[in-house]
Amino acid sequence: MAGLAGGRPAGARRGGCGWATLLLLLLPVQAAQRADLSGEAAGATINHSLALLHRLQELLHHGNASDTTLRVRTAGSDEVKVFHAHQLLLALQSEAFQSLLRNESVVTLHEPADSAALFEKFIRYLYCGEISILLHQAIPMHRLASKYRVATLQRGVAEYMKSHLASESSQGHVVGWYHYAVQIGDAGLQESCLQFLAWNLSAVMGSAEWATVSAELLALLLARSDLVLQSELELLTAVEAWVGRRQPEGPVAEKLLRAIRYPMIPPGHLFQLQTQSAVLARHHGAIQDLLFQAFQFHAASPVHFAKYFDLNCSMFLPRNYLAGAWGSPWVLSNPARDDRSTSFQTQLGPSNHDASKRVTWNVLFSPRWLPVSLRPVYSDSVSGAIQSVRLEDGRPRLVITPAMTSSDFAGVSFQKTVLVGVRQQGRILVRHAYSFHQSTDELADFLAHADLQKRASEYLIDNALHLHLIVKPVYHSLIRVRK
Missing domain, CATH: 1.25.40.420 (Serine Threonine Protein Phosphatase 5, Tetratricopeptide repeat)
Known part of the structure; x- marks a missing residue:
């Protein structure tokens, strides 16, 4: 590819006039903007940024007015990729390139194979500020951004990784x-x-x-x-x-x-x-x-x-076990509209002494934030009636309480955990885990950003909220005897 793999158009020149030529190549866009703004005194915004980005990509593609050559050597092989670039644009984006190119017009860079394979994408980002990556490219791209001190790309790739943890990949990532x-x-x-x-x-x-x-x-x-x-x-x-x-x-x-x-x-x-x-x-x-x-x-x-x-x-504290002795799944259709209740049983405690003893739990879920007459069926927009309700009134509420009291409860407290499942890339995964003692009123963030009234909410699977309720019995030391 000309300009990216060693080729150069016949009219491309090297030397001290490179930056001036680069500016001349961009002038038509700027002139068009001035012409558009002349005339009437009324203010207006004319945006030609896409045309400017296209011209910048053409500069990289054809190597016009380039004044810098990057030679990228792949570690462990004889492969060398050549990029004809522009010092001004590289230095604007990268502190490392600003230093490397201060006194050099030809620079040889050594990169591992996975980074070398992405170097064209990386350089293109420096010209147009946009990049598309796949899961397996995240680490080598972040490594390039870190090495050449491109802070915006570094942050962007890190955020991509945090938001794509649930994405499906053949070997895991x-x-x-x-x-x-x-x-x-x-x-x-x-x-x-x-x-x-x-x-x-x-x-x-x-x-x-x-x-x-x-x-x-x-x-x-x-x-x-x-x-x-x-x-x-x-x-x-x-x-x-x-x-x-x-x-x-x-x-x-x-x-x-x-x-x-x-x-x-x-x-x-x-x-x-x-x-x-x-x-x-x-x-x-x-x-x-x-x-x-x-x-x-x-x-x-x-x-x-x-x-x-x-x-x-x-050692004596249960984890979040999904087995039936510790809790129950609960699927709520239309969770933004109706109060719901259910019940389930768990064993009293993890000790075999308590394995045959059962505790029945009553559960109440309420949208809580609107009277039933105003709760929506599902919509992709929020009505004026909903908008008038204060956000703090809109938090759903879930309460888990025992259906009976017993002397067997002595020395045992119960921690409740609610897992919220979501479907991402075809898989059902845990998005959030909320722990409390009796009611989610104890929490400030229970489903606070769930958008349960929207059909497209990422918290809903087939228009239903998928929960798994877990009760974790915790024994307490009553009397300590010296050994």
């Missing part, structure tokens, strides 16, 4: 983006990736992406109580597969296995694991105290166990 965020020190991108992985861990554990998780990332995930997964047993099975495949050093494997919350696994499964798990057998000495403690937890009553062990630690 969130784990790779997290590791890259750690490498460059982008704390915001790290946290966005971590939260997505925590809320959608079951999907990640069942994909090829699981094998690419580093030991450091896995340790961070295992420390979290907001992981969304079917059960602790599912998590242990995935960690065993990771250890079996990656074969980490003994201390690393033992640290990860000790982060499993064994008291959250029913005793029957714990017995099976001791005889069937090769990974647990290999590291049994490092975790046998935790297994013994878990069996004690299931054998004794929680009140008796609490006299001797501190239950206020993560």
